[in-house]
Amino acid sequence: MPTGLWLIGARGSVAVTSVLGMLALRAGLTAPAGCVTELPAFAGTGLPGWDDLVVGGHDTAALPLLKKAEALADAGVVPARLVAALGAELTTVDSEVRPAPQASDQAAAAAAIQADLADFARRHGLDRTIVVNVASTEPAAVPHPAHADLDALRAALRSAEPVLPPSALYAYAALSAGCPYVDFTPSTGTRLPALTQLAEYQGLPYAGHDGKTGETLLKSVLAPMFAMRNLTVRSWSGVNLLGGGDGANLADPATNAAKAASKQRVLSETLGYRPEGDCRIEYVEDLGDFKAAWDLVTFSGFLGTKMRMEFTWHGCDSALAAPLVLDLARITAAAHRSGLRGPLPELAFFFKDPLDPRGEVPHGLAAQWHALESLADRLREAEEAR
Amino acid sequence: MPTGLWLIGARGSVAVTSVLGMLALRAGLTAPAGCVTELPAFAGTGLPGWDDLVVGGHDTAALPLLKKAEALADAGVVPARLVAALGAELTTVDSEVRPAPQASDQAAAAAAIQADLADFARRHGLDRTIVVNVASTEPAAVPHPAHADLDALRAALRSAEPVLPPSALYAYAALSAGCPYVDFTPSTGTRLPALTQLAEYQGLPYAGHDGKTGETLLKSVLAPMFAMRNLTVRSWSGVNLLGGGDGANLADPATNAAKAASKQRVLSETLGYRPEGDCRIEYVEDLGDFKAAWDLVTFSGFLGTKMRMEFTWHGCDSALAAPLVLDLARITAAAHRSGLRGPLPELAFFFKDPLDPRGEVPHGLAAQWHALESLADRLREAEEAR
Amino acid sequence: MPTGLWLIGARGSVAVTSVLGMLALRAGLTAPAGCVTELPAFAGTGLPGWDDLVVGGHDTAALPLLKKAEALADAGVVPARLVAALGAELTTVDSEVRPAPQASDQAAAAAAIQADLADFARRHGLDRTIVVNVASTEPAAVPHPAHADLDALRAALRSAEPVLPPSALYAYAALSAGCPYVDFTPSTGTRLPALTQLAEYQGLPYAGHDGKTGETLLKSVLAPMFAMRNLTVRSWSGVNLLGGGDGANLADPATNAAKAASKQRVLSETLGYRPEGDCRIEYVEDLGDFKAAWDLVTFSGFLGTKMRMEFTWHGCDSALAAPLVLDLARITAAAHRSGLRGPLPELAFFFKDPLDPRGEVPHGLAAQWHALESLADRLREAEEAR
Amino acid sequence: MPTGLWLIGARGSVAVTSVLGMLALRAGLTAPAGCVTELPAFAGTGLPGWDDLVVGGHDTAALPLLKKAEALADAGVVPARLVAALGAELTTVDSEVRPAPQASDQAAAAAAIQADLADFARRHGLDRTIVVNVASTEPAAVPHPAHADLDALRAALRSAEPVLPPSALYAYAALSAGCPYVDFTPSTGTRLPALTQLAEYQGLPYAGHDGKTGETLLKSVLAPMFAMRNLTVRSWSGVNLLGGGDGANLADPATNAAKAASKQRVLSETLGYRPEGDCRIEYVEDLGDFKAAWDLVTFSGFLGTKMRMEFTWHGCDSALAAPLVLDLARITAAAHRSGLRGPLPELAFFFKDPLDPRGEVPHGLAAQWHALESLADRLREAEEAR
Ligand SMILES: NC(=O)c1ccc[n+]([C@@H]2O[C@H](COP(=O)([O-])OP(=O)(O)OC[C@H]3O[C@@H](n4cnc5c(N)ncnc54)[C@H](O)[C@@H]3O)[C@@H](O)[C@H]2O)c1
Ligand SMILES: NC(=O)c1ccc[n+]([C@@H]2O[C@H](COP(=O)([O-])OP(=O)(O)OC[C@H]3O[C@@H](n4cnc5c(N)ncnc54)[C@H](O)[C@@H]3O)[C@@H](O)[C@H]2O)c1
Ligand SMILES: NC(=O)c1ccc[n+]([C@@H]2O[C@H](COP(=O)([O-])OP(=O)(O)OC[C@H]3O[C@@H](n4cnc5c(N)ncnc54)[C@H](O)[C@@H]3O)[C@@H](O)[C@H]2O)c1
Ligand SMILES: NC(=O)c1ccc[n+]([C@@H]2O[C@H](COP(=O)([O-])OP(=O)(O)OC[C@H]3O[C@@H](n4cnc5c(N)ncnc54)[C@H](O)[C@@H]3O)[C@@H](O)[C@H]2O)c1
Ligand code: NA
Ligand code: NA
Secondary structure, three states: OOEEEEEEOOOOHHHHHHHHHHHHHHOOOOOOOOOHHHOHHHOOOOOOOHHHEEEEEEEOOOOOHHHHHHHHHHOOOOOHHHHHHOHHHHHHHHOOEEEOOOOOOHHHHHHHHHHHHHHHHHHHOOOEEEEEEOOOOOOOOOOOHHHHOHHHHHHHHOOOOOOOOHHHHHHHHHHHOOOOEEEOOOOOOOOOHHHHHHHHHHOOEEEEOOEOOOHHHHHHHHHHHHHHOOOEEEEEEEEEEEOHHHHHHHOOHHHHHHHHHHHHHHHHHHHOOOOEOOEEEEEOHHHOOEEEEEEEEEEEOHHHOEEEEEEEEEEEHHHHHHHHHHHHHHHHHHHHHOOOOEEOHHHHHHEOOOOOOOOOOOOOHHHHHHHHHHHHHHHHHHHHHO | OOEEEEEEOOOOHHHHHHHHHHHHHHOOOOOOOOOHHHOHHHOOOOOOOHHHEEEEEEEOOOOOHHHHHHHHHHOOOOOHHHHHHOHHHHHHHHOOEEEOOOOOOHHHHHHHHHHHHHHHHHHHOOOEEEEEEOOOOOOOOOOOHHHHOHHHHHHHHOOOOOOOOHHHHHHHHHHHOOOOEEEOOOOOOOOOHHHHHHHHHHOOEEEEOOEOOOHHHHHHHHHHHHHHOOOEEEEEEEEEEEOHHHHHHHOOHHHHHHHHHHHHHHHHHHHOOOOEOOEEEEEOHHHOOEEEEEEEEEEEOHHHOEEEEEEEEEEEHHHHHHHHHHHHHHHHHHHHHOOOOEEOHHHHHHEOOOOOOOOOOOOOHHHHHHHHHHHHHHHHHHHHHO | OOEEEEEEOOOOHHHHHHHHHHHHHHOOOOOOOOOHHHOHHHOOOOOOOHHHEEEEEEEOOOOOHHHHHHHHHHOOOOOHHHHHHOHHHHHHHHOOEEEOOOOOOHHHHHHHHHHHHHHHHHHHOOOEEEEEEOOOOOOOOOOOHHHHOHHHHHHHHOOOOOOOOHHHHHHHHHHHOOOOEEEOOOOOOOOOHHHHHHHHHHOOEEEEOOEOOOHHHHHHHHHHHHHHOOOEEEEEEEEEEEOHHHHHHHOOHHHHHHHHHHHHHHHHHHHOOOOEOOEEEEEOHHHOOEEEEEEEEEEEOHHHOEEEEEEEEEEEHHHHHHHHHHHHHHHHHHHHHOOOOEEOHHHHHHEOOOOOOOOOOOOOHHHHHHHHHHHHHHHHHHHHHO | OOEEEEEEOOOOHHHHHHHHHHHHHHOOOOOOOOOHHHOHHHOOOOOOOOOOEEEEEEEOOOOOHHHHHHHHHHOOOOOHHHHHHOHHHHHHHHOOEEEOOOOOOHHHHHHHHHHHHHHHHHHHOOOEEEEEEOOOOOOOOOOOHHHHOHHHHHHHHOOOOOOOOHHHHHHHHHHHOOOOEEEOOOOOOOOOHHHHHHHHHHOOEEEEOOEOOOHHHHHHHHHHHHHHOOOEEEEEEEEEEEOHHHHHHHOOHHHHHHHHHHHHHHHHHHHOOOOEOOEEEEEOHHHOOEEEEEEEEEEEOHHHOEEEEEEEEEEEHHHHHHHHHHHHHHHHHHHHHOOOOEEOHHHHHHEOOOOOOOOOOOOOHHHHHHHHHHHHHHHHHHHHHO
């Protein structure tokens, strides 16, 4: 079952940590900590194995994967011994990373991406390729009439002016090439009616948005706790301090806003109301990938008594994100293989701002886990029927 | 449906906060924040209403409930305006609180307790009385052969030497008097084979142990989060600083041990292994009921990267516990009414160290909520069939 | 030694807490916790006693002091029993609070303020009146050529367009009326060359800016600790969550910037370099006066090892500020009495952003305390020589 | 000015970090972060340079310094690149580490230690050797009559029963050999009248006890802050979680008690009263040298308003301690050279529980820094007079 994993942003921290980890797992050099698909719930679900995955991708940057991996080792994100042991394998993956295509118009750029994907699949004899966006977060997309309809979009792509932000252009190309698309970022990705039509038309599954790795993960278990206990959350305020490439990018106010919004949704969804307070992202270069997030929750209980809780999360963002990228690729591959199509709301467990076309996706983590288990069951049945 | 709520430790902080709150709810002076039984899940389950509850109890202390309520108001635990408004009602409840019986032997003491319960039920024409233990935590019970068998216990109770710790003696008397028994404390209560036999024989439901209000509540959502994400918890260490009557009592090393043990179980049960670290309780008089609990969790993720989270919980213990006492009384009353008997593991949601006779009770809060909802469904069916 | 204390913003939280506290101290109803001038270092320095102080002020708001004090008691900022006991005295002070004068031009407004001050002094037979600004923080002042010179300013005040922000207009009027002026806020106050000239000309002492009560206070002891240990502070990031009148006002970005800047100066001054990181203020209504400030400090030590510390400050802003307002009034009164004139950099201990005309004011708290003790010694000598 | 630095516990974490750091400083491979003696205050004070120091020591363990340094690098305490670069130099130091002497009685053991010191000095042509105890913390010493008097002690050392704990035996031997002695641990060391007599008799300076690196360091700046602001500290409770050799040793209740006591003294000394609360040490192996200390301080201010602050210190103990060991050795060497004798209370800046024979040592860090600066001034004068 040779399966392609095509990473948009393949030279970034999350991508390189994912690749290094996959290589280490394949070589038996590490345990699969952090990989949800290695839990018993996924036994027998027909996921591609570590040996089945072939990795390639696009990036605008040129730094070789090995250099990036060494930088990640210096920063304490990944163990230096793994980078030392897997240099050759990293370089092999590096040879499959293509520059982001430059073209006269976006139709041509999309065609170039499709050609890269087709060439990759052909050379490796792949059954399927899952495209996962782990590129830098974009600012919110500028609305355009052509976003509403696939035919209009196709026409507009041929004009000189770009109509799609990069994440959506990659999604367009991936879906056109018959590849399921997963958006690990808060960028636009498939979130345009024209692209939903395209996925539908192509019969492809897709998933997103924005990997859930830190503060939002905690919110997704703590907010339901307050709700189940009928405690009134009065305010929930948070600050995320982070450095690294992602941090630098999020320091930009427009991008920050996109990300911050996707982080507060879990509160209103699980509590049934929106408590006071905001969630901020600040760039602190010194922290690198080792972010610190602090949240203060004020709540009141019986007879109105006011109480507080606060937490600090000292997490390594790339180390938390990377196994989820592999999980998403494996599950989406199995979903595709078993014929699932359209949005995969059962993957809400992995996302801050899950795709939820029918407004029925739960936001509490336990309920999301439950939904994920159901998906695993469906995959297992399909596998057994095979 | 006049229902008795008989509180062992009726003059303590938890008890008086519960009583004041119930009176305030009945009078429409407060909202039912913190009351789980007021969530939609419990609609139509035949719970006694606030007007149905009649409160009495035992205590070794003599301080009138009104005085205690005033002290709680001074300490910021309950609003002074409620105490001012409900003084007469508190005094009425006060008249139903009996001293802990003194007798020549424990058989006689049990008989006196039973007589108090019978008199209470008769005078108020009660359908049933739920006995809830909110007395001071006892040290672990001294083992005795008569604990193993009901007949042996009955004989031994007539000897001069006490064989049961107070919580178990109250449980013995309550069950003998046909009253369901709920243990909100970590004390022995019904946890002796002889008492299990008695409950069985009497066909009564019972529940426990140790109300889950702070650090353990948080553990019951955070530990499953680590498990679902396949993150390895390396250590989990906590310290609880608290004053108040309960704090003073828990400062005693023997009692402390009983409580601390019941607080760590959730970790091994939800993670599948016991991480390093302990949980300590320290008495800090100045904090009163407004405890501060700090926990540090170290964990490792993908490729072994080490991370940390910490939280501080600034909670008011009595304000968190009191609504649960009312919830437990109401649900146990409905359970009794609908003919349920034996241990009620579905109430694990409320307890640090839930009764779990068949070892199948979940320890994650979401799963416990699920079990509680099932119980609510069963009660609703029984109610609809009535 | 009857001494006037004239509060700009006399109906605000800080002002009313100060007044209530002064009345309680006078009546022997409270201990002088938080009052620096009650420490042994100030014995014999000729400060006005609690009985000597007579309070009046200006405010744009109309809410009576008693009402405000009741609201502060409801919010837990001040004890209800003190408000109950001192209602009459509060009402007496209330009768000395004047509306902020409305006039055709700022010269006329200044004259009206001076008239209020003169009338107050005359009616109470005051030796001197200290004017303390505790009004809402203003946005940074719009520069104007007339700020540079007293004569130009006097001329400009008579034009239709206002040239001074309110804090500076009050300072102008106070100094013109022969009253020492203390700025407890980050607003402009005396910080214009024209007003420095005026103070000089009038031979009056003045002090400011911005009372140091929370995060900056902590920075002023922690940053020197890192410096004395030769540890390199890499980043220092903070967030202040607060409600109340001050919080609402600071939510305005322009005001926020003024305040935040004055909060970071201590770092560069005590460390000798400016570490990465910012300090943010966020409005969270629910917190009221009970702010929560969280700071994360990353630092490196021997051989570059990276470490972290974080703190959370759960402080009541008005309770921390009020005794300092009284301290400043008392010390400034004694300074005036002993003939001191010009800026009082020895009061840096009290301020986030101390006046520092010759660039020699220390920013570490211990050194500031040392400077304050020297001032106390000078006052004591003057007193003994009297 | 060849100067010996003789480390008791030379194979431990603090010792090896100190040695590696000294070698790295000598080789110009690192900056002197964390070294107090590299601050401008110590310019021209005649301290031995990094090239002047020759290191040896005693240890009961056999693990080579290079292996220990590699383990410290794996644990992230020291940079691997320094260990790689300085292997040969570490091995050279290793050849100067002697096993703790075994002998028939303690007099013989002391003689063996003296012989080791003499041999070391002779072979390296040392001007003087400073003995610094960085061995594992001992339980409190068992009192013995011979501790009171030097002659009695000398006699008792020849009996079969040991009369001195190891730290005091090393101190006895060091002083007898004419070496100044510094105790970086909370162990007994010189704290016996007989040893004070010996130091006096030998005309030697000595210093201690217990390096101040984490929670106590913070207390020494925060407690004075509360005192200077006349805020009442109601409780101060702390927990220290740490692994590593020191942590394992401190897990022993007797040792823990010795350490915990020395950590609380700063509060009563700087506040003038002893607030409620304790300070605990817990062993958490996973944390290794990267301890986490959490403190909660409750305090009240104006009108009794209750407030809280809490901090978490994520520090690397050995990285904080090691530069201080070098500082102490250098300053004590210069003190000896300039003829100082007896206890050195001016080194209180470095210690949790400073020697304070005349009860005049300040406990606030700023005042201690002031005292240290005075000592530096004295050393500079001596140096200039040379
Ligand atoms: N790490 C986490 O915990 C986490 C969680 C949720 C979402 N994310 C998202 O994952 C993404 C990656 O994060 P990261 O830390 O790896 O960031 P990064 O800055 O290290 O990597 C991003 C990579 O994307 C590349 N890139 C930028 N624009 C591109 C384009 N148009 N085409 C192709 N490549 C492009 C960059 O050159 C870079 O190599 C971000 O969007 C982030 O918000 C991360
Ligand atoms: N507050 C919480 O969050 C919480 C959570 C779980 C469990 N609990 C448990 O609830 C119990 C009550 O806590 P509290 O804070 O109200 O304590 P408390 O000290 O205020 O009250 C205990 C009461 O029990 C009474 N008592 C003691 N021995 C008795 C006896 N033999 N018979 C009758 N009465 C007796 C005491 O006189 C006192 O009035 C404790 O066991 C505590 O551990 C409390
Ligand atoms: N509380 C603290 O810890 C602290 C510390 C440092 C500085 N400060 C400063 O003290 C000031 C007061 O804080 P607060 O919490 O009492 O705020 P507040 O909003 O409760 O009170 C401010 C008062 O000023 C009045 N006011 C506004 N404009 C005025 C004008 N032009 N003339 C006269 N009165 C005017 C308002 O009506 C209000 O009554 C703020 O500037 C704040 O930044 C407070
Ligand atoms: N690291 C800090 O921040 C800090 C601060 C203050 C005090 N201290 C103290 O410094 C000491 C060393 O700490 P560490 O972390 O290096 O501990 P460690 O356990 O790593 O090292 C202690 C060393 O002492 C040796 N030792 C034990 N008994 C001995 C004896 N009788 N003779 C000779 N050697 C002996 C051990 O073999 C070991 O090599 C401890 O007493 C600790 O309490 C450390
Ligand atoms: Na905290
Ligand atoms: Na914290």
